[in-house]
Amino acid sequence: MGKLSELAAQRFGMAWPVAEDAPGAETLSAMLSHRTHRRFTEQAVTEETLNLLYACALSAPAKSDLQQTAIIRVRDPAKRRAIADLMPEMGWIGTCPVFLLFCGDSRRIRKLCELRGHAFANDHLDAFLNAAVDTALILQNFVTASQAAGLGCCPISVVRNHIDAIAEITALPEHVFPLAGMCLGYPIHAGFTSTRLPPELIVHEDQYDDSELTAKIDAYDQRRNGIYTIPPEKYRQTAEHGSPDFYGWSEDKTRQVSVRERDDLAAYLRRHGFCLD
Ligand SMILES: Cc1cc2nc3c(=O)[nH]c(=O)nc-3n(C[C@H](O)[C@H](O)[C@H](O)COP(=O)(O)O)c2cc1C
Numbered sequence: 709m710g711k712l713s714e715l716a717a718q719r720f721g722m723a724w725p726v727a728e729d730a731p732g733a734e735t736l737s738a739m740l741s742h743r744t745h746r747r748f749t750e751q752a753v754t755e756e757t758l759n760l761l762y763a764c765a766l767s768a769p770a771k772s773d774l775q776q777t778a779i780i781r782v783r784d785p786a787k788r789r790a791i792a793d794l795m796p797e798m799g800w801i802g803t804c805p806v807f808l809l810f811c812g813d814s815r816r817i818r819k820l821c822e823l824r825g826h827a828f829a830n831d832h833l834d835a836f837l838n839a840a841v842d843t844a845l846i847l848q849n850f851v852t853a854s855q856a857a858g859l860g861c862c863p864i865s866v867v868r869n870h871i872d873a874i875a876e877i878t879a880l881p882e883h884v885f886p887l888a889g890m891c892l893g894y895p896i897h898a899g900f901t902s903t904r905l906p907p908e909l910i911v912h913e914d915q916y917d918d919s920e921l922t923a924k925i926d927a928y929d930q931r932r933n934g935i936y937t938i939p940p941e942k943y944r945q946t947a948e949h950g951s952p953d954f955y956g957w958s959e960d961k962t963r964q965v966s967v968r969e970r971d972d973l974a975a976y977l978r979r980h981g982f983c984l985d
Pocket residue numbers: 742743744745746798862863864865866867888900901902
């Protein structure tokens with residue numbers, strides 16, 4: 709097996725032969741080796757390194773070249789503490805060398821419309837979606853660039869559980885919303901590859917088909933459990949749902965999404981001027 713097939717097999721926990729002769733093996737290996745990092749050394753990230761990461765991140769494609777993102781670097785220790793204190797279960801938010809907030813920004817283009825005397829005619833859900841997608845692409849480029857430069861990242865969507873407090877701390881104006889935070893630093897250890905669902909469950913030919921979902925998820929749960937077994941102390945909601953003999957990915961994720969959260973997101977967006985119809 710070549711290196712790319714090995715990395716792909718590691719990603720899925722099963723053989724997944726890929727073209728070994730593709731050009732760009734270094735980039736492809738880096739993408740296949742992606743890992744989220746949550747523990748960092750105390751080594752500072754230089755301004756030039758950060759500038760490089762911003763440049764790479766902002767090289768992402770942008771819908772209609774509208775460039776609808778804002779990144780807030782939280783440097784003030786009091787603001788960082790206030791943000792970290794909102795999410796004490798994620799200690800890495802307070803301890804990482806750099807913390808950023810990636811925001812969708814539909815404000816800039818609307819201000820430019822005013823400035824140039826044109827209407828902003830598409831004030832509906834798509835305006836929110838475009839800013840969110842642009843920001844997600846920039847966020848992913850930031851992660852990829854960071855890893856290539858020897859750093860590690862952890863995006864933080866949990867900022868949206870505290871959306872009003874986050875917006876107040878960082879003074880987010882109308883038409884700007886937090887998409888995710890970002891912890892950045894030099895990782896303490898190599899981390900581990902998180903086993904993904906097999907491509908055959910995600911890539912469909914000609915038409916959507918999930919007729920084999922149950923069997924394939926059972927196999928994935930078993931495969932993933934063979935690589936990393938979730939320890940009983942990490943089982944969610946044991947008081948309500950107990951501790952089954954087998955606790956796989958699908959049990960864990962369905963327990964996770966069974967808890968309601970972020971139901972004030974639409975209200976936040978409307979209060980910040982978005983029309984979601
Ligand atoms: C948009 C986004 C938001 C995330 N939010 C959080 C978060 O709030 N806290 C956290 O610890 N990890 C967060 N993560 C990291 C995911 O948990 C991680 O990507 C996932 O478990 C897969 O692991 P991997 O990235 O190492 O492959 C987030 C990742 C993404 C892409």
